Amino acid sequence: MTDSLANDIRLRRRYQAERRFRIYGITATASGLLFLGVMLVSILIIGHSAFRQSFIKLDVTFDPEVLQIGDKTDEESLRYAHFQGLIRVALREKFPEVTDRRELRELYALVSRGAADVLCEILIDDPGLMGQRHTYWLPASDDMDLFVKGEIKSSAPEIERQLSDRQIEWAERLTSDGLVDLRFNTAFFTTGDSREPELAGIWGAVKGSFYTLLVTLALSFPTGILAAIYLQEFAPKNPVTDLIEVNINNLAAVPSIVFGLLGLAVFLNFFHMPRSAPLVGGVVLALMTLPVIIIAARAALLAVPPSIREAALAVGATPMQTVFHHVAPLALPGMLTGAIIGMARALGETAPLLMIGMVAFIADIPQGVTDPATVLPVQIFLWADSPERAFMSKMAAGIMVLLGFLIAMNLIAVVLRHRFEQKW
Amino acid sequence: MIVVMAAGLSANLTANPFAAVTTITVQIVGLLTGDQEFDSPKTLAAFALGLVLFTVTLVLNITALQVVKKYREKYD
Structure with missing residues (x-):
């Protein structure tokens, strides 16, 4: 009688040990999967916004005077032309009330430095556009891009964000006028590295x-x-x-x-x-x-x-x-x-x-x-x-x-x- | 490689796992990325550290091989 009771107890212990071992195994696998999930989700959360880039709609006039190239239209002189000037003129037209030098510099900082290269390529492809006025979607700068994606909040104190109060105001005006658009970032898959985040590609x-x-x-x-x-x-x-x-x-x-x-x-x-x-x-x-x-x-x-x-x-x-x-x-x-x-x-x-x-x-x-x-x-x-x-x-x-x-x-x-x- | 991003740069002789320490890999990367002459003491120190890494893994591997030889059971 006592013998079979001892046997029962021993059997139950052995089954319990089996169950415990199975639980350990499942816990180890589950925690491994959990860490993997946390890693993937955090990468997705941080990284998904890089696949989209904000563009600003600007009316650009290819003015030879602003480009400072006289009447030459060959590729060589176009490469050295002042395309940055075209964007500045277009921005000044949009915001005629901005005249102060420092304010103007802040205004220009909303558009990416790569936008000039975009215009340069357009004009080299079709030199007949010289003197004409067209509407283009040009890439925004990295800070403007972060603002459009909601990563720079206007509620934060001015000193703690990359954009000043004035820049935020202009950005909001551009957005409410429908001149800002988030599009698929093709440049990310077609270009090499750059010092400007909005131009850097893989x-x-x-x-x-x-x-x-x-x-x-x-x-x-x-x-x-x-x-x-x-x-x-x-x-x-x-x-x-x-x-x-x-x-x-x-x-x-x-x-x-x-x-x-x-x-x-x-x-x-x-x-x-x-x-x-x-x-x-x-x-x-x-x-x-x-x-x-x-x-x-x-x-x-x-x-x-x-x-x-x-x-x-x-x-x-x-x-x-x-x-x-x-x-x-x-x-x-x-x-x-x-x-x-x-x-x-x-x-x-x-x-x-x-x-x-x-x-x-x-x-x-x-x-x-x-x-x-x-x-x-x-x-x-x-x-x-x-x-x-x-x-x-x-x-x-x-x-x-x-x-x-x-x-x-x-x-x-x-x-x-x-x-x-x-x-x- | 992960240690280059995660571990620190302060060379600290301590047994406390929470204190800031550095690793051999971090030191090699720190010594060699930059402009130096090939025979500068910095470059040579990096190579010495590499030699240490190599020796340590060699000793570990030989030990492992001995252990495997001693306990391996052949069935066929």
Whole structure:
């Protein structure tokens, strides 16, 4: 009787322990998801406004006198023309009561400095517009943009906001006249970096990342796969290969900044390769992803059952034919997955690129692997360091673009694995 | 890399996890971003810090390999 009672108690305790363990597991997973959700939501909240940009509607007269170019209309002289003046004249027409020099400067500050370039391009495309009057939607400055998006509140004390009382009054008048509009910010996806937040775009960084990853992939994928095949299938087991194995494992775990130091010392200082170029960045990231690819590829080769090799050898295939006709094709999905995950890691890497000068301010969009460039995570790092408030949303929007690329790459890896995976 | 944005710059020898400290990565980035001669003491210090990082991970990896070798059980 007492024996079965003790048994019951022990059984209940064991079931309770099972339940507790399950609750711990669920709590851990849920808190992980919660943190992920908080991160994504906060990025979305900060960043969604960067995809829209406010524009101001202005009546612009292409007056050769204001442009200060006389009667020349060739592209060269138009590039040096005073387009800022056209915008100032248009603004003065809208607000004729503003005459004081300081007030005028505040008024001009409502329109972006990039608006002059917009007008310049329009006139170069069609020089026949000279002397005519047209209505254009021109980009607003970053502070005006923040006000339109409601991030600068007129209720705050004047000293604590970037816009003065006068500027707020003008901005409200423009808004109530229907001259301000929030539109999709195409410039964000087509331009390079800029010191003016409203003109800064992500395209330069996307192209820089693309060229860098191209170099990385071209170098690390073939090398990594061949090294893995040799080490796994052909290499004898001796102290030398043991040492190589330790080294590969070590390189996969070394903090990435060490690879940046290597790039600085070897590629920049010894080989004098171009600074800030995707070529050097790609080589450094290739060295960084090489051990990751080798380890993944070796694991994939190891997963191919020995019976396949034995069968191939039994019907007379040479060791090389065995590997390339039978083992490698079966291991390919695993190798590709490893390579894509390595690439995704390279895409998100910043520290080694800081060492080789890819952190410079580069406004031009790179046209090749030797042009100075920056990459997505470094661009985000630069924007996060910028003092202007409007760069906050740019930073979050850049993170969204980067996360999008990372999710896409990892998704491809998962799909590849599911599609080609073989079970034995 | 995250530490460059999150951790501080004050080199502080303390066991208190709430005090401001710095990390090796932050120091390397701080020493090397800027204009220096290649053989300046600052650059060399950055490389020395990199060597420390490399050695520490190497020792950890060798230890890990020994542990795996000792406790691995082979089934086939």
